[in-house]
Structure formats: C-alpha cells, structure tokens
Amino acid sequence: MKPAPFTYHRARDVAGAVSLLTELGEDAKYIAGGQSLVAMMNFRLARPAHLVDLGGLRGELAYIRDDGGVLRLGALTTHHQVENAPLGPGFAVLRDAMGWIGHLPIRTRGTVGGSLAHGEATAEWCLLAVLLGAEVVVQGTAGVRRVPAEELFLSFFTTALEPEEMIVEVVFPRPAPHAALTEFAQRRGDYAIVAAAVDLEAERVVLGGVAPVPLRVPEAEAVLARGGTFAECAAAAAAAIDPPADGSGGADYRRALTRTLLVRACEAAMRR
Amino acid sequence: MTEKLLISLTVNGERHDDLVVESRHTLVDVLRHRLGLTGTHAGCEHGVCGACTVLLDGAPARACLIFAAQAEGQEIRTVESLAGGGEMNDLQRAFSAHHALQCGFCTPGFLMLAEGFLTERPDATRAEIRELVSASLCRCTGYQTIVDAIEDCARGRRREVGEVR
Ligand SMILES: Cc1cc2nc3c(=O)[nH]c(=O)nc-3n(C[C@H](O)[C@H](O)[C@H](O)COP(=O)(O)OP(=O)(O)OC[C@H]3O[C@@H](n4cnc5c(N)ncnc54)[C@H](O)[C@@H]3O)c2cc1C
Ligand code: FES
Ligand code: FES
Numbered sequence: 001m002k003p004a005p006f007t008y009h010r011a012r013d014v015a016g017a018v019s020l021l022t023e024l025g026e027d028a029k030y031i032a033g034g035q036s037l038v039a040m041m042n043f044r045l046a047r048p049a050h051l052v053d054l055g056g057l058r059g060e061l062a063y064i065r066d067d068g069g070v071l072r073l074g075a076l077t078t079h080h081q082v083e084n085a086p087l088g089p090g091f092a093v094l095r096d097a098m099g100w101i102g103h104l105p106i107r108t109r110g111t112v113g114g115s116l117a118h119g120e121a122t123a124e125w126c127l128l129a130v131l132l133g134a135e136v137v138v139q140g141t142a143g144v145r146r147v148p149a150e151e152l153f154l155s156f157f158t159t160a161l162e163p164e165e166m167i168v169e170v171v172f173p174r175p176a177p178h179a180a181l182t183e184f185a186q187r188r189g190d191y192a193i194v195a196a197a198v199d200l201e202a203e204r205v206v207l208g209g210v211a212p213v214p215l216r217v218p219e220a221e222a223v224l225a226r227g228g229t230f231a232e233c234a235a236a237a238a239a240a241i242d243p244p245a246d247g248s249g250g251a252d253y254r255r256a257l258t259r260t261l262l263v264r265a266c267e268a269a270m271r272r
Numbered sequence: 273m274t275e276k277l278l279i280s281l282t283v284n285g286e287r288h289d290d291l292v293v294e295s296r297h298t299l300v301d302v303l304r305h306r307l308g309l310t311g312t313h314a315g316c317e318h319g320v321c322g323a324c325t326v327l328l329d330g331a332p333a334r335a336c337l338i339f340a341a342q343a344e345g346q347e348i349r350t351v352e353s354l355a356g357g358g359e360m361n362d363l364q365r366a367f368s369a370h371h372a373l374q375c376g377f378c379t380p381g382f383l384m385l386a387e388g389f390l391t392e393r394p395d396a397t398r399a400e401i402r403e404l405v406s407a408s409l410c411r412c413t414g415y416q417t418i419v420d421a422i423e424d425c426a427r428g429r430r431r432e433v434g435e436v437r
Contacts, residue, residue: 005274108328
C-alpha cells in the first residue's frame, strides 16, 4: 500500500523544528530514520498530515561522546554508528546489543532517538536505557527537560513525551562493564518475543516482551543483591511476571524464555 | 491534499534535477516509475523482504522506507550501477557462477546488500555473511548459494588487493 498524502517540512535547527511542530499541532510528526514510521505509513496505520524531517540535523545530533564515564548519544545517531563505535568496556554492552536490532539496512537508517520515541517494549534501546539508568534529554516549547528512562515509557507505544517534544540526546550516566542483553525471536532480526538484560554491578534486571513497557523486576534484582545464583534470579523473575499471551507465544512460553534468557544474560555479563 | 515537491536526486553518479514528486512517494517508487530504474524491486513495502535495498552514501538501506525527498543530497546507487560496459561485475558473476538466483526477484536487493557490506567489511567471515543475508528474503535458493557467492567474491577481492600490494 501507499501512504496517505501529507505535507513535508525540513527542520533546519532544533528550536525551529519544535516551534513548527507546535504550530502544526497533533497531526504533525517528526521523522528521523523512518524505519518504524514509514512502514506504519505505508500500511496507513499512521497518517500524519505533516512530517517534519530531522535528517538535516544529523550534523548536529548524530554523535557519540564519552566524557569520562558518561556516555552521550545524539538523538540522530544510528544503530549502525553505535555498532561500529570504538566504545570502551564500560559501554560495550550498547555496541554488542546493536546486532539484535533488525538487519544492517535498518540499522544504517534507524536512530536512537526514534527508537526511544517509538517506545516499543522489546526495542533494544528502550531496554538498554532503563537498564543503564539513562536520562533522555528532551526539548519542548518550554525549554529542555531531562526524563529518566524509567519514567519515559507509559504503555504500548506510549511515552511521556508531549507531541511537540523532541528527543535531542540520551545520557548514560555510568559505565556498565558487567552488563548484557540477550533475546529470542523466531527469525533473526525480528523484534524479540522475550528479551532479557542485566547489569550485575547495578543489580538491575530488565525484561522486554513480558509487559507493555520495558520491565524492571525487583524480585530478581533482590536475588542478585543477596548474592543468589543466576538460576535463582531467573526463577524469581519468571515467577514475578504476568506476561501477555499472543500469536507469538503464550504466557507459560514467555516465562520459560525468561528463565533461560536471564541466565544467559547473567552469564554473558559475568564473562565480560 | 496531495503535495508536490521539486527535488533533485543523484543516482548512479547522475544528477536528476527538477523531479516533480509527491511528498508521499517513496524512493523505490521514484526510482522505478520516474527514473525507469526498474532493477530495484518492491516486495513488501514495510522493510521486511529487502527486495528494494539500495546504497545511500554507500550504506545499504531500504528504498521502501525512505521518502524520495529525504534522499536529496545523498549518493544513491542501484543495481544498475554494478555492471559496466556491458560486463557484469565480480559480485554479479559470483552470483551467476554459484547459482545464487533462480527467479531473480530478490537478487538486486541481495547484490546491493552485499556490495555495501563488503565495502565496509572486506574481511567478513562466512558466519558474518550468513548473519548479513538474514536481511533479505529469498523464496527460491535456500540461501546457501547466496552465501557461497558473496564469500567467493570477497575472497576474490582480497586476492586482488593482495596482488596489488
Ligand atoms: C524489518 C524491521 C525490523 C526491525 N527490528 C527491530 C528490532 O529488532 N528492534 C528495534 O528496536 N527496532 C527494530 N526496528 C525498528 C528500528 O529500530 C527503528 O529504527 C526505530 O524503531 C525507530 O527509529 P527511526 O529513527 O527509524 O524513527 P522513525 O521511524 O523516523 O520515527 C519513529 C517515531 O519516533 C518519532 N521520533 C523520531 N525521532 C524523534 C525524536 N528525536 N524526538 C521525538 N520523536 C521522534 C517519530 O515521530 C515517530 O513517531 C525494525 C524495523 C524494521 C523495518
Ligand atoms: S519492499 Fe522494501 S523491504 Fe520489502
Ligand atoms: S531467487 Fe527467487 S526469491 Fe530469490
């Protein structure tokens, strides 16, 4: 199918883009890599009346900066840029997770900011942002605010962003040398049925595919905090969740995947 | 309201000025219907099959997930750019030699995928090539021969570079 008609605008700078989106109202959307939005528009699942193309801001907003243990990613940084970045051991978990996102031609276009704004609950960037306690820097009409990743995701594809707010940067405040993400999908490159991520130092466990948003599991984190085994941690997670059942798997299946994947993630994190 | 835009695209080294397109036209549609470059195929139009893969500034990308207007200012390469002077290039010859195509619908996408990938990773291992080809769907070959062809082409290119050194 073909997308419904819309009016195309080019952003020249961040402030201008935010003003334009405010002016155009709720029928307007930003487009970054287009790897989620264009697919939805081709199927007419989305029919914005206006698109504001952020492509022209790549010079300004596509960057990877490691300021001594704090990693800053510009919103327009692509998955593939991160995949190729010379990140030290503190942030290698980000680089290594990129291979799970779709395929090479998706990763050369899709962006960090677009993934977070799209807010798919199994999206790797959403899980990683919650796992590493990232802050999402957002520009709106009233200025800049910083949203903790844990407060960004409200429900299925629903974030705490106002329609005109633009993600400009993601800040990862601490290195995570012993963290890992792993997942399972029927076909390579598909969104995961279940994804599991762990940071052993911060004692954080985050799951995707078991709730409408990336889910922290305090019961499993408590097992890590008291020095329990990885198997106990995974069992606690599987017992704590109430996963949905849909075409790609029932609740019991997702619990079983959680148990297996979380052990794998813990082992991978420890091996680093 | 159907908005018309005046854009210019650089495709296979040639600049096309004064292209009148609708803002909602994707790159694959403009390549095929306005520029007559029908080598780039349209399959699923939602990023899954890879038939529409082209190179944008050297990197493989889905032409069905890019509005033509977004591609202004970038170097676009399609499958038509591979052959020169009526001769297939080494990658195309490897596909032919290894029977890496049957109906051929997926082939332009696989060729551009591999062309972009090998430029970035000339030393790619077979495992990496297997991983790579998961990006495109082929209903005919079963993929093994495609992996063989890409691996063989990569080996040939490495040999050539070695000889020059
Ligand atoms: C076949 C296929 C497989 C995929 N598999 C995966 C996968 O396994 N895991 C995964 O995570 N993703 C996957 N994706 C999606 C891909 O990662 C997208 O790149 C990502 O979801 C969105 O990024 P984008 O830059 O393309 O955003 P767009 O598609 O351009 O935009 C998505 C949404 O975010 C908004 N937006 C974009 N940028 C900003 C910003 N800076 N501020 C505010 N709002 C913004 C847009 O208005 C839109 O609503 C897949 C896509 C395809 C086609
Ligand atoms: S037509 Fe573009 S990926 Fe299928
Ligand atoms: S050769 Fe027919 S789909 Fe690949």
